[in-house]
Amino acid sequence: MNLLVKGITIADPNSEFNQQKVDLRVEGGKIVAIEKQLSPLKNETVVAADGAILSPGFFDLNCMIGDPGLETKEDLQSGTAAAKAGGFTGIAVLPTTKPVVQTKGAVEYILNRAKNNLVDVHPIGAISNDLEGKELAELFDMKNAGAVAFSDGSKAIADDGFMSRALQYALGLEGLLMVYPENKSIAGKAQVNESKNNVLLGMKGIPALAEEMQLTRDIYLATYHNAPIHISQISTAGSVALIKKAKKDGLKITCDVAAHQLVFTEELLNDFDSNYKVKPPLRSKADNKALIAGLKDGTIDAVASQHRPHEIEFKDVEFEIASYGIIALQTVLPLLLQAGLDADLIAEKLAINPRKLLKLEVPVIGIGATANFVVYHPQQEWEYNVNNNRSKAANSPLLGKTLKGKVQLVYNNKQFETYE
Known part of the structure; x- marks a missing residue:
């Protein structure tokens, strides 16, 4: 038409x-x-x-759709409908489904289900079988089937040797690993940011150190293998500084940030609203400012939705037992405008760079x-x-x-x- x-x-x-x-x-x-x-x-x-x-159509790097197996949370029809309404013409969907997207057949299933849609749907394959961080999934077969990258979602890879082998193997495939930065032994079972605020809440806190230690490890491993690596969902000023230095040193490192981390702060948790419970946790205003500055100076390559749909019984419960995440595809744009990003920067971080990172064709208005x-x-x-x-x-x-x-x-x- x-x-x-x-x-x-x-x-x-x-x-x-x-x-x-x-x-x-x-x-x-x-x-x-x-x-x-x-x-x-x-x-x-x-x-x-x-x-x-x-602007060129937006593209999301970090989107959870429940198909297959978790369609009561979100299926491809509802997920792409939310994406369209948020301005997205392309999404990369995480492998955090049931079963996990860890085989050629699972990648092909998503591609076939998403045919003839206004929104381009690109599967991300799992790095490890069942997201356990122990055995490599079928990276080669998944890439040949159409997986655009590999990720274990919001599960950090704890084993240093496994992470080293995964980087080395992905390098041979020219595949991109998208990893979540959290040292679980430091983070423990805490669910909010470590600060004065978590003491007032009476809850254990996750220190910025947990994110930054894991990020430092991944920088060292990527440097050792001379391999590209993408850090998903950074949230601290310290992470921005580490990535800025790594880029200056010539490392093939890229990263993204969730839109809500630019605007929301830990004070919003004072009423224990579980809809503000996200991973990584909401941080401080100083972290907000550092993340926005990182977008403007090129340290942070892209913004993602971190769309995490859940049924009501997983969120309308006590904060401590509620699941992490918010639905976000329709609210990314308003949050970026609230954070003060101009139209050109939004196009760069939400449309152009995400596709560049995945080596996809970048639309041009011409x-x-x-x-x-x-x-x-x-x-x-x-x-x-x-x-x-x-x-x-x-x-x-x-x-x-x-x-x-x-x-x-x-x-x-x-x-x-x-x-x-």
């Missing part, structure tokens, strides 16, 4: 039209015209988007290019509620809140969807 989007400002650092206010026409899945003023044609859908931003974009109003307010929540789950502290930054349109794979 042909489409004309009027009155948008392009936000794409790779485009010759970047920062220009234009109209844009799509025919047959291709961008065929970008001009100051375009008149509507017959049989063309016209979207008036005055004041809106048009004449003749394949159409893959999101249109959003950075100033438009909307209420996130049970009626417009596309996820099966409802574990978000932002439900019922008024947010600023509204997705109006997504286009990909010759399909588009609009949102009022």
Whole structure:
């Protein structure tokens, strides 16, 4: 279906039209015209988007979808519906399903289930069998089947020797390991950040040291093997400093941060709201500032949703026994705007860099290019509620809140969807 989007400002650092206010026409899945003023044609859908931003479609590096086996949390249909509504035209889905995505067949299952969708779905294979950190999963077969990277989700790999072997094996495959930084022996069973606040809460705290020690180990191992490594979901100022130095030293290291870690702080836990229970835990305002600075200076490569859907019985319980995580695909954009990121930086960290990290084609807003974009109003307010929540789950502290930054349109794979 042909489409004309009027009155948008392009936000794409790779485009010759970047920062220009234009109209844009799509025919047959291709961008065929970008001009100051375009008149509507017959049989063309016209979207008036005055004041809106048009960016390459967002891509999420860290998304949990329950298919296969945990579809009561989220299935591919509901997960991609939430992704679309959040401006995502591509997602990389974690292997934390039941059974774990650790074989060629499991990768092929996801790819077949996700065919003909507006949202591109890319499986991430497990690093270890059953996410236990003991035996390597079928990395070679999974990569050949279409796995874009390997991860054990939010389970850190404790065994140093196993991590060393995994890096060495992945290097031979030109595969990317995405690892979660937590030293479990330091973190223990604590569930909140270690600070004055955790003492007031009467709960044990996870020190920043737990994250930074694990990160240091992974830096040493990646240096030893001269192997690329991606650190998922950093949360501390110390981690930003360690990665900044590693990059300066020439290490092939990349990292991402969850959008909520840029805005939420540990003080939000004072009412023991389990919807704020995440892993890594919410940290301090100083950590927020360091993470935002790390995005702006290039230390942090990408922002991820860390979408973690759960049934009500896993979250509407006492804080200590509640599961970790929030649903996040529809709220990443408002949080990034709240954190003060401009349109070009959002495009870089949420659309361009995530695809670069996985060696996927990066959409460009240009004449003749394949159409893959999101249109959003950075100033438009909307209420996130049970009626417009596309996820099966409802574990978000932002439900019922008024947010600023509204997705109006997504286009990909010759399909588009609009949102009022």
